[in-house]
Amino acid sequence: MAGAVAGQALDVAPRILGARVITNVDGNRVEIVINEVEAYCGGADPASHAYRGETARNAPMFGPLGTIYVYRSYGIHWCVNIVTGEIGDPQAVLLRGGHVVGGVDTVVKRRGRSDHLADGPGKFAQALAIDGSASGTMLSHDGIALTVDTENPPAYVTTPRIGISRATDRQWRFVSAAT
DNA sequence: ACGAGGATGCTCT
DNA sequence: GAGCATCCTCGTC
Numbered sequence: 001m002a003g004a005v006a007g008q009a010l011d012v013a014p015r016i017l018g019a020r021v022i023t024n025v026d027g028n029r030v031e032i033v034i035n036e037v038e039a040y041c042g043g044a045d046p047a048s049h050a051y052r053g054e055t056a057r058n059a060p061m062f063g064p065l066g067t068i069y070v071y072r073s074y075g076i077h078w079c080v081n082i083v084t085g086e087i088g089d090p091q092a093v094l095l096r097g098g099h100v101v102g103g104v105d106t107v108v109k110r111r112g113r114s115d116h117l118a119d120g121p122g123k124f125a126q127a128l129a130i131d132g133s134a135s136g137t138m139l140s141h142d143g144i145a146l147t148v149d150t151e152n153p154p155a156y157v158t159t160p161r162i163g164i165s166r167a168t169d170r171q172w173r174f175v176s177a178a179t
Numbered sequence: 180a181c182g183a184g185g186a187t188g189c190t191c192t
Numbered sequence: 193g194a195g196c197a198t199c200c201t202c203g204t205c
Contacts, residue, residue: 071189
């Protein structure tokens, strides 16, 4: 699974579109098809958490391919990244949003509402019940699973990344073209 | 549909 | 002590 998405974040990000993320918490399975991601390109990217080098928070980004990096956003939300580079090269793809295709009832309960279930990074993490305890762990079959469909690469559009204040000119956000 | 404003906590300067 | 890789609510149009 993870081997199919090795490389620079910029190359990997569009290939994660259409992939499925599956978690199973307390017997409640949730499955989401990813339709929005952003690439963060380590030392070459002023907007990356890893731009200024390794710290306690961003250490997972320097880990191997398939490492999960979760950080707290604005004191409230959790945001999920997948590390895509080699050890020491902090390439990562932020999972920003998706469409819930399994465990809708569970997600509605977790989110406390029945619309906008996973159309944003904080909502996405909450829908899958991913929090800081997952940061530094690996993608795995019985934990947080990522399944990439290499047969059907989706059409997508690119835009500047959302919510950042540096490197705003780079079109490093990837959104699936169709729903 | 869209925009302003507040909540909230952790990291790094 | 500033600055966030955000979300929700409530106000307008």
